[in-house]
Amino acid sequence: MKDLSERVSKRINIMDKTKQHKKAMLDALEKSLGVVTAACKAVGIGRTTHYLWMQDDAEYRAAVEGISDVALDFAESQLHKQIEEGNSTATIFFLKTKGKKRGYIERQEITGADGMPQSFQIEIIDENQNE
Numbered sequence: 001m002k003d004l005s006e007r008v009s010k011r012i013n014i015m016d017k018t019k020q021h022k023k024a025m026l027d028a029l030e031k032s033l034g035v036v037t038a039a040c041k042a043v044g045i046g047r048t049t050h051y052l053w054m055q056d057d058a059e060y061r062a063a064v065e066g067i068s069d070v071a072l073d074f075a076e077s078q079l080h081k082q083i084e085e086g087n088s089t090a091t092i093f094f095l096k097t098k099g100k101k102r103g104y105i106e107r108q109e110i111t112g113a114d115g116m117p118q119s120f121q122i123e124i125i126d127e128n129q130n131e
Contacts, residue, residue: 025045028043079094
């Protein structure tokens with residue numbers, strides 16, 4: 001009976017340790033703005049472990065996805081700050097990505113040599129047709 005209780009106790013300790021690692025990983029992901037490699041290094045786990053948790057634990061996956069949204073919000077706020085400061089590159093980037101409906105878009109025209117249309121016709125000849 002003692003052997004069984006020791007095994008159960010070890011299993012509970014392992015589960016507690018995993019829970020602690022997941023919590024630490026979420027904290028590290030938040031600090032690293034969602035950069036998985038940096039967070040894994042900080043916690044001392046492998047990337048594979050993180051991705052297995054993502055696959056197997058819906059609650060963990062939802063928390064990680066929430067952190068990714070926070071990182072995106074942060075990046076957007078930094079972009080808005082740069083626009084306010086008069087950074088034309090940031091303004092152009094914003095308009096190209098968010099202003100497409102208003103005509104702020106770059107188009108590429110693909111042409112052949114010397115600006116000629118790039119079109120061709122393919123004719124398939126069936127040699128067995130005349131037989």
